[in-house]
Amino acid sequence: MAVKIAGYLLDLDGTVYLGERLIPGADRAIETLRTRGRRIVFLSNKPLQARRDYAAKLTHLGVPASENDVINSSYVLARYLSHHAPGATVYAIGEPPLLAELRAAGFAISEDPKKIEYVIAAFDRTFDYRKLNIAFQALRRGARFIATNPDRTCPVDDGEIPDAAGVIAALEATTGRKVETVVGKPSHHTVEVALERLGLPADACAMVGDRLETDIVMGRGAGLTAILTLTGVTPRDAVSTASVMPDHVIESITVLPDLDEKLNT
Amino acid sequence: MAVKIAGYLLDLDGTVYLGERLIPGADRAIETLRTRGRRIVFLSNKPLQARRDYAAKLTHLGVPASENDVINSSYVLARYLSHHAPGATVYAIGEPPLLAELRAAGFAISEDPKKIEYVIAAFDRTFDYRKLNIAFQALRRGARFIATNPDRTCPVDDGEIPDAAGVIAALEATTGRKVETVVGKPSHHTVEVALERLGLPADACAMVGDRLETDIVMGRGAGLTAILTLTGVTPRDAVSTASVMPDHVIESITVLPDLDEKLNT
Numbered sequence: 001m002a003v004k005i006a007g008y009l010l011d012l013d014g015t016v017y018l019g020e021r022l023i024p025g026a027d028r029a030i031e032t033l034r035t036r037g038r039r040i041v042f043l044s045n046k047p048l049q050a051r052r053d054y055a056a057k058l059t060h061l062g063v064p065a066s067e068n069d070v071i072n073s074s075y076v077l078a079r080y081l082s083h084h085a086p087g088a089t090v091y092a093i094g095e096p097p098l099l100a101e102l103r104a105a106g107f108a109i110s111e112d113p114k115k116i117e118y119v120i121a122a123f124d125r126t127f128d129y130r131k132l133n134i135a136f137q138a139l140r141r142g143a144r145f146i147a148t149n150p151d152r153t154c155p156v157d158d159g160e161i162p163d164a165a166g167v168i169a170a171l172e173a174t175t176g177r178k179v180e181t182v183v184g185k186p187s188h189h190t191v192e193v194a195l196e197r198l199g200l201p202a203d204a205c206a207m208v209g210d211r212l213e214t215d216i217v218m219g220r221g222a223g224l225t226a227i228l229t230l231t232g233v234t235p236r237d238a239v240s241t242a243s244v245m246p247d248h249v250i251e252s253i254t255v256l257p258d259l260d261e262k263l264n265t
Numbered sequence: 266m267a268v269k270i271a272g273y274l275l276d277l278d279g280t281v282y283l284g285e286r287l288i289p290g291a292d293r294a295i296e297t298l299r300t301r302g303r304r305i306v307f308l309s310n311k312p313l314q315a316r317r318d319y320a321a322k323l324t325h326l327g328v329p330a331s332e333n334d335v336i337n338s339s340y341v342l343a344r345y346l347s348h349h350a351p352g353a354t355v356y357a358i359g360e361p362p363l364l365a366e367l368r369a370a371g372f373a374i375s376e377d378p379k380k381i382e383y384v385i386a387a388f389d390r391t392f393d394y395r396k397l398n399i400a401f402q403a404l405r406r407g408a409r410f411i412a413t414n415p416d417r418t419c420p421v422d423d424g425e426i427p428d429a430a431g432v433i434a435a436l437e438a439t440t441g442r443k444v445e446t447v448v449g450k451p452s453h454h455t456v457e458v459a460l461e462r463l464g465l466p467a468d469a470c471a472m473v474g475d476r477l478e479t480d481i482v483m484g485r486g487a488g489l490t491a492i493l494t495l496t497g498v499t500p501r502d503a504v505s506t507a508s509v510m511p512d513h514v515i516e517s518i519t520v521l522p523d524l525d526e527k528l529n530t
Contacts, residue, residue, distance in 0.1 A: 128393040129427070136427045152439050162394070162401045162439035169438030174417050174427035 005225060005263045007039040007198040008256075009191075011209030012054065014232020015253060016042065017061055019157060023231050025254035027062035032257040039198045040069065045149040045184040045214065047074035047122045047164075050097045068197070073148035073184030074098040076193050077120060078105040080146070080183050089115050091138055093131045093167050094122035098148070113137035121147040121171055121179065123154060123164040132170055139175045149184030151214075155233075185209075186218035206263070208256065210234055216246045225263065229253055270490060270528045272304040272463040273521075274456075276474030277319065279497020280518060281307065282326055284422055288496050290519035292327035297522040304463045305334065310414040310449040310479065312339035312387045312429070315362045333462070338413035338449030339363040341458050342385065343370040345411070345448050354380050356403055358396045358432050359387035363413070378402035386436055386444065387413040388429040397435055404440045414449030416479075420498070450474075451483035471528070473521065475499055481511045490528065494518055 010016055016026050033040060042065060044054060051070040058065035074094070078101045081088060089108045092098055098120075099109060110116055116138035124131070139145055147168050153160035168179050183189040195202060206225040209215020210232025219226030221244075228246035230236055231253070239249055250259055275281055281291050298305060307330060309319060316335040323330040339359070343366045346353060354373045357363055363385075364374060375381055381403035389396070404410055412433050418425035433444050448454040460467060471490035474480020475497025484491030486509075493511035495501055496518070504514055515524055 125394050127397065129390050132392065132427050132431060136431075137424070140425070152441060159402070160405070162397050162435070166397060166401075166435035166439040169434035170427070170431035173434030174431040176417060 003037075003204075003264050005038070005204065005206050005260060007041070007195075007200040007205040008033060009194045009198075009205060009207045009219070009224070010040060010042050010253070011185075011207075011211070011215050011232075012042055012044045012058075013155065014210035015208055015215075015229050016058070016063065018231065019155075022061040022063070023253055025252065029253050029256050030063050033260060036257075036260065038260065039200065041194050041197050042070045043185065043190065043194060043209075044070070044072040045151055046072055046154065047077070047098045047148040047184075048095055048125075050100065051075055053097075071190065071194050071197065073190070074101045074122070076183045076187075076190050077122075077146065077148050078102055078107075079193050080181070080189050081105070081107060081118065085118060085144075088117045090118040090120055091116040091134055091143075092120035092122060093127055093135055094120060094124050094148070095126060098122050113141055113143075116141075116143045118144045118146060119171070121145070121164060121167040123149060123151070124167060125161070127167055132174070135171055136174050139171060139177055145171070145177055145179050147179050147182040147184075150182045151184075185214040186221065188218075188222055191218060191222040191224070208253065212238065212242045212244065212246070216242070217244045220244050220247075227256070227259065268302075268469075268529050270303070270469065270471050270525060272306070272460075272465040272470040273298060274459045274463075274470060274472045274484070274489070275305060275307050275518070276450075276472075276476070276480050276497075277307055277309045278311075278420065279475035280473060280480075280494050281323070281328065283496065284420075287326040287328070288518055290517065294518050294521050295328050298525060301522075301525065303525065304465065306459050306462050307335045308450065308455065308459060308474075309335070309337040310416055311337055311419065312342070312363045312413040312449075313360055313390075315365065316340055318362075336455065336459050336462065338455070339366045339387070341448045341452075341455050342387075342411065342413050343367055343372075344458050345446070345454050346370070346372060346383065350383060350409075353382045355383040355385055356381040356399055356408075357385035357387060358392055358400055359385060359389050359413070360391060363387050378406055378408075381406075381408045383409045383411060384436070385411055385413065386429060386432040388416070388419060389432060390426070392432055397439070400436055401439055404436060404442055410436070410442055410444050412444050412447040412449075415447045416449075450479040451486065453483075453487055456483060456487040456489070473515075473518065477503065477507045477509065477511070481507070482509045485509050485512075492521070492524065494521075
């Protein structure tokens with residue numbers, strides 16, 4: 001019998017783990033899917049860690065993963081820029097792992113507004129006025145304006161903290177310009193990198209995540225099967241009023257193998 | 266004959282001086298108006314210096330002024346808060362002179378989001394993520410949200426730098442809330458403090474400034490005679506397409522005594 005869903009794009013926080021805790025049974029569920037030959041890639045919108053750090057965390061939690069199994073927004077951004085402006089001189093409001101990702105992809109990083117061709121706005125817990133002004137001056141001189149992820153806030157152990165939306169908004173408000181591209185979820189740029197990694201077409205893949213406005217919007221928009229899991233930020237009663245509906249809703253990733261079986265028969 | 270215009274609200278940068286240079290003849294023009302008994306107050310949207318610093322600068326440039334002749338957005342904000350929430354616990358994203366103004370007006374300044382009743386967004390060249398997060402946490406807990414001035418950028422010797430609009434936007438984008446009040450020009454709060462200082466009603470005063478969207482909008486909106494001067498950011502050909510038109514246009518403050526004579530005959 002033909003396999004319909006051969007690949008899964010799995011969101012991380014809220015789907016595979018919650019902070020530092022694995023969703024109970026996520027390890028066995030993923031192992032089961034892999035045993036059936038399903039290809040899996042893990043997605044995060046956070047540009048704060050290197051992909052190998054996510055892989056190490058997953059492996060430590062019982063889900064063996066390598067750097068190549070993980071796609072985050074800094075990686076998607078480096079891929080996007082490699083395609084559109086290889087070797088460009090860039091400036092990023094971002095943390096060291098983002099800068100390392102950019103350098104590794106062959107970009108020159110400059111703080112000279114006259115030289116900066118691309119300004120990159122990201123989630124940056126070391127954001128300050130000096131960085132804002134460098135990016136501002138470069139944008140006023142005509143630099144391109146892109147961002148890693150559109151999130152307003154990032155969940156942390158004791159609540160939430162300001163995410164990349166604050167950096168994007170500060171630059172938009174002071175320059176009068178609008179960000180041109182935000183590559184992270186729900187952008188199609190993230191899907192494209194993930195499908196390329198899986199080596200599968202969109203209609204052979206499912207996106208699994210806990211956020212309607214990113215995971216489900218992105219999955220449906222790109223033609224994937226969109227599966228909402230209820231272990232993260234979305235309660236079940238929010239589903240009925242969603243502007244973009246998931247194709248399927250599961251209590252937890254634990255039951256994803258059951259759904260996989262149904263989808264593939 | 267009755268005096269019609271008895272008081273002048275004079276914008277500073279672009280109207281009385283340009284950076285560190287007096288507009289040629291501004292000293293004599295202001296002296297002439299004062300000799301005629303006109304009352305004068307100087308307005309700035311910048312929350313960066315204390316009012317006595319503006320007074321010292323004016324005096325140094327040949328326009329004698331005391332602290333009480335100057336109104337800037339940090340002073341208007343302290344006055345506004347003194348009226349609405351005397352003694353409140355506040356947190357300001359702002360520079361030391363703003364904090365000093367708030368302390369002098371009897372406000373407690375706290376970095377504890379649980380205690381903060383008002384978050385104040387201002388022009389702050391020492392803005393950083395730590396400040397953003399303190400303000401964010403306080404706003405998420407329900408603190409009120411006000412700002413000194415709405416300016417996107419601030420002119421400096423070699424161009425412009427990001428102003429308070431960046432701070433406001435970063436907080437709005439991450440909290441999902443909107444700033445409730447911005448007290449600086451073109452707000453009526455600034456006019457009210459200025460008229461109180463002059464001891465005159467709106468229709469006995471003229472607002473003189475170089476910016477259509479702040480000085481002229483505010484003057485017209487509050488029922489003052491609005492006079493645009495062309496020594497600052499607005500070129501003459503921008504006047505014909507302004508959404509709010511000035512009552513009068515002058516080449517420079519130098520000729521304000523001539524206009525004063527016409528207005529008062």
